Every structure is written in C-alpha cells, then in structure tokens.
Amino acid sequence: MRPLAVLASRVRYEEKRIFAALERRGVPYTHLDTRRFSVELGGGTTGPSCAAALNREISHSRALYASMLLEARGVATVNRSDVIAVCGDKLRTSLALERAGVPSPRTAVALSPDEGADAAERMGFPVVLKPLAGSWGRLVAAARDRDSAEALLEHRAALPSPLQHIVYLQEFVDKPGRDIRVIVAGDQVVGATYRYSDGWRTNAARGARSEPCPLVPDLVAPALAAARAVGGGVLGVDLVEGQDGPLVLEVNHAVEFQGFQAAHGDAVDVADAIVAYAVAAAERNEEALENEDALEEAR
Amino acid sequence: MSQTCPECEGPVELAEPVRLSEIAQCADCSSELEVVGLDPVALALAPEIEEDWGE
Numbered sequence: 260m261r262p263l264a265v266l267a268s269r270v271r272y273e274e275k276r277i278f279a280a281l282e283r284r285g286v287p288y289t290h291l292d293t294r295r296f297s298v299e300l301g302g303g304t305t306g307p308s309c310a311a312a313l314n315r316e317i318s319h320s321r322a323l324y325a326s327m328l329l330e331a332r333g334v335a336t337v338n339r340s341d342v343i344a345v346c347g348d349k350l351r352t353s354l355a356l357e358r359a360g361v362p363s364p365r366t367a368v369a370l371s372p373d374e375g376a377d378a379a380e381r382m383g384f385p386v387v388l389k390p391l392a393g394s395w396g397r398l399v400a401a402a403r404d405r406d407s408a409e410a411l412l413e414h415r416a417a418l419p420s421p422l423q424h425i426v427y428l429q430e431f432v433d434k435p436g437r438d439i440r441v442i443v444a445g446d447q448v449v450g451a452t453y454r455y456s457d458g459w460r461t462n463a464a465r466g467a468r469s470e471p472c473p474l475v476p477d478l479v480a481p482a483l484a485a486a487r488a489v490g491g492g493v494l495g496v497d498l499v500e501g502q503d504g505p506l507v508l509e510v511n512h513a514v515e516f517q518g519f520q521a522a523h524g525d526a527v528d529v530a531d532a533i534v535a536y537a538v539a540a541a542e543r544n545e546e547a548l549e550n551e552d553a554l555e556e557a558r
Numbered sequence: 559m560s561q562t563c564p565e566c567e568g569p570v571e572l573a574e575p576v577r578l579s580e581i582a583q584c585a586d587c588s589s590e591l592e593v594v595g596l597d598p599v600a601l602a603l604a605p606e607i608e609e610d611w612g613e
Contacts (some may be wrong), residue, residue: 268579269579269581269604270579275580278577292579317611317612320610323567347610361610392610393611393612397612516613
C-alpha cells in the first residue's frame with residue numbers, strides 16, 4: 260500500500276498519538292504540513308502520492324481545500340471535503356440534522372444583526388448566539404434579555420467578516436453542568452465522555468473536565484444518526500441532555516481527544532480507532548484503483 | 559530533550575521523538591512554540607490562533 264498522508268500544520272497531543280498508532284501498526288505514512296502544500300490543476304502531477312489522507316488540519320479553510328484537492332487526484336480522504344464543509348458551518352450542520360430528523364436544540368438564523376434581536380425575541384430568552392464557523396466555544400455568548408442581545412449583535416455588526424453578520428441562535432438548554440462528547444468512526448462509536456464545567460460553556464478547550472460516559476442506546480442512536488447526517492467519517496458529536504433526551508449540538512470533523520483519552524485511560528484508544536478507519540479507507544481506495552487499472556488493461 | 563525558548567531563553571523540555579510542527583509551551587514565559595527544524599531541533603514562536611481554527 261502507498262503511504263497514508265497525515266495532514267496537519269500543528270502537531271499536538273492528538274497527532275503525536277496518531278503517528279504512534281501508525282508506527283505500532285506498521286503503516287507507512289508521511290506527515291504533510293498543509294502550509295507547505297500546493298498542487299497544480301489541469302492534469303499536473305504535483306501533489307503527494309498517497310493511498311489516503313487523514314486530515315487533521317486545524318484551519319477549517321486549509322482542511323476543506325486540502326481534502327478537495329486530494330479527492331480531485333483520486334486520494335481517499337478522512338474526512339471528505341463535503342463532510343468538512345458541513346461540519347465547519349453550524350447552519351449547514353443544523354440543516355443536515357434537520358433533514359435527517361436528528362434531535363437538536365431549537366435553532367433560528369437571521370441574515371443580519373438588525374434582524375437578530377427580533378429573531379431572538381421570538382425564540383425567547385435566554386438564547387445562545389454562536390458564530391457560524393469557529394470552534395472551542397469562541398465568540399459563543401448567552402443573551403438573557405433583549406438589551407444584552409442587542410449589545411452582542413452590535414459588537415457582531417462591527418466585526419469585519421460578513422459571515423459574522425449572519426446570526427445563528429439556539430435555545431439555551433439548561434444542562435446539568437455538563438455536555439457529552441461521542442467519538443464516532445464510520446458506523447462504530449469509539450466512546451463517550453461527559454464534559455463538566457463550572458461555566459455554561461463546556462468545551463474541553465475552555466478547561467472542561469472529562470469523565471467516561473456510558474454508551475447507552477439513547478445516546479448512541481442520535482450520535483450515529485448525526486454522524487451519518489453530515490456524511491460520516493471520524494467525527495466528534497457533541498450533545499446536551501435535554502428534558503426529552505439528548506440533543507445534538509454540533510459535529511466536529513477534526514476531533515480533539517486529549518481530555519477524552521485521559522478520561523478513558525487504556526480502556527479506549529482513540530488514535531488507533533482513527534488510524535484503523537483511515538487504513539480501511541486507504542485499502543478500499545487502493546483496491547478500487549487496481550480494479551480500474553485492470554479494466555483499463557482489458558479494454 | 560531540552561531546548562531554549564526563543565522568546566525568554568528559558569529551558570523547554572520536548573518529549574522524544576520530536577516531530578516537525580510539534581507544539582510546545584515554555585514553562586517560564588508561557589509562549590506557545592513550534593518545532594520548525596529537526597536537524598538540529600529548532601523552535602520558533604507558534605502562529606497565533608486564526609478565526610477558522612478549531613476541531
């Protein structure tokens with residue numbers, strides 16, 4: 260098999276664990292820093308020769324276009340560009356979840372900050388304002404009344420990016436001081452953790468504490484449905500416990516798992532599960548290419 | 559492996575094997591550092607977080 264490419268401009272705990280898992284399995288791989296990645300379009304032969312690419316790029320833009328460019332050259336990608344495009348945009352994610360009937364918090368979108376306050380009022384306070392793109396709970400804010408919503412939206416309107424002027428609102432789910440992260444690889448659930456925080460934002464990047472969470476059917480079903488809804492792959496599905504069951508908040512295409520791994524210890528090996536999924540994708544792709552070559556020769 | 563922080567010249571410990579593009583933090587000044595060379599190992603200030611970064 261040709262090598263697996265691991266795309267990453269930042270090698271963190273997760274990427275080091277993935278490199279180690281590849282080495283333990285004896286899988287040939289190359290680390291490709293996306294900041295030094297370019298290809299020529301129009302039949303040029305530049306670009307890496309690899310069986311598959313495991314995309315761990317931290318920049319959404321670079322991750323999206325790297326997968327897109329590699330797919331155009333017949334490389335299997337984990338995750339695929341269409342999945343990254345959906346997961347990297349909260350509205351696209353919400354629409355995918357809605358289409359698939361996956362339970363998620365009530366959501367509204369206003370196409371200007373001026374309309375945002377009215378949309379928030381109709382939804383009912385408190386509401387959560389989230390940027391369409393971005394991660395780690397950055398620029399996510401709770402508005403508890405119209406005055407605070409208007410103040411937040413005024414700040415949003417002053418930001419230069421037009422994308423920040425699209426107002427994405429969600430009902431404030433009164434969660435029990437925690438949310439749930441489920442890691443999915445294909446149609447398998449790798450594991451789940453509770454993420455506890457003293458604040459209402461329970462992102463691990465904001466210092467939330469992770470503890471193992473039992474994989475009960477009521478959790479596994481919406482997590483797998485959410486993963487399928489966005490197109491599948493290696494994904495981190497975030498859920499909150501609503502009054503009538505888990506609600507899917509978002510799906511992450513470049514899942515971080517340092518806190519998750521620490522919570523599970525030796526009971527779960529996230530990096531190895533990711534590698535196993537990527538290797539299977541690479542083997543399928545190599546087999547498909549061999550079949551295509553054989554057909555071409557037969558002609 | 560011990561290296562020197564390019565910002566404050568404090569000691570920075572790197573776990574073996576050291577990887578290119580690996581991120582480390584200086585315990586003295588808290589600067590986030592990136593491994594930009596392996597032979598010899600070289601550190602530089604890591605890029606600032608950008609708007610589209612995340613998981």
